[in-house]
Amino acid sequence: MITPSGNFKFYVATEPVDFRKGMDGLASIVINEFDLDPFSGAVVIFRSKRADRLKLIVWDGTGLVMTYKRIESKGFVWPRLRNGMMSMSKAQFEALFEGLDWRRVVGARPFKPTAA
Numbered sequence: 001m002i003t004p005s006g007n008f009k010f011y012v013a014t015e016p017v018d019f020r021k022g023m024d025g026l027a028s029i030v031i032n033e034f035d036l037d038p039f040s041g042a043v044v045i046f047r048s049k050r051a052d053r054l055k056l057i058v059w060d061g062t063g064l065v066m067t068y069k070r071i072e073s074k075g076f077v078w079p080r081l082r083n084g085m086m087s088m089s090k091a092q093f094e095a096l097f098e099g100l101d102w103r104r105v106v107g108a109r110p111f112k113p114t115a116a
Contacts, residue, residue, distance in 0.1 A: 008058065009042040010093045011085050014078075016049040023066040026057050034085045038064070043093065044085075051075030054097075069097065077101045 017029060026046060027038040038044060039059040046055045052075040056067050076099060079086055088102065095102040 008090070010045065010088045010090065011036065011042055012045045012079060012088060012096075013047065013085055014080070014082050015047075015084075017046045017055075019046075019048045019053060019055065023057050023064050026055065026066070027064065030057070036085070045093070045096070047076070047078050051078055071099045073099060075099075077103065 011034075013029070013034070017026070021029070026044070029046075030036050030038040030044050036042065036044070038057060041059055041061070043056055043058045046057075047053070048055075052072075053068070053070045054076060055069075058065050076096060088096070089105070092102040092105045095105045
């Protein structure tokens with residue numbers, strides 16, 4: 001998998017979008033519906049009406065990049081449908097992109113030793 005290097009924020013549009021839209025159409029959704037800047041370097045992930053496809057857009061500093069993936073198994077695990085956008089960690093994004101259940105990915109809990 002090609003993963004973006006750097007310190008990106010990841011956002012998921014929780015409702016399906018029209019997958020005939022290209023990168024400019026998706027960028028306009030980010031601006032008009034979610035009040036985010038698609039040129040800020042954040043990765044924005046969109047789902048299709050079917051659960052087996054995703055598109056993502058990201059500004060890499062030189063241009064807008066769009067990636068399209070269709071998974072051949074049962075489909076991606078998506079958040080519940082609701083209006084808006086949700087954020088996720090890079091590890092959760094990588095799990096989503098691989099078709100795994102991203103909800104099971106949790107950060108390490110801070111550990112404080114009891115004796116020194």
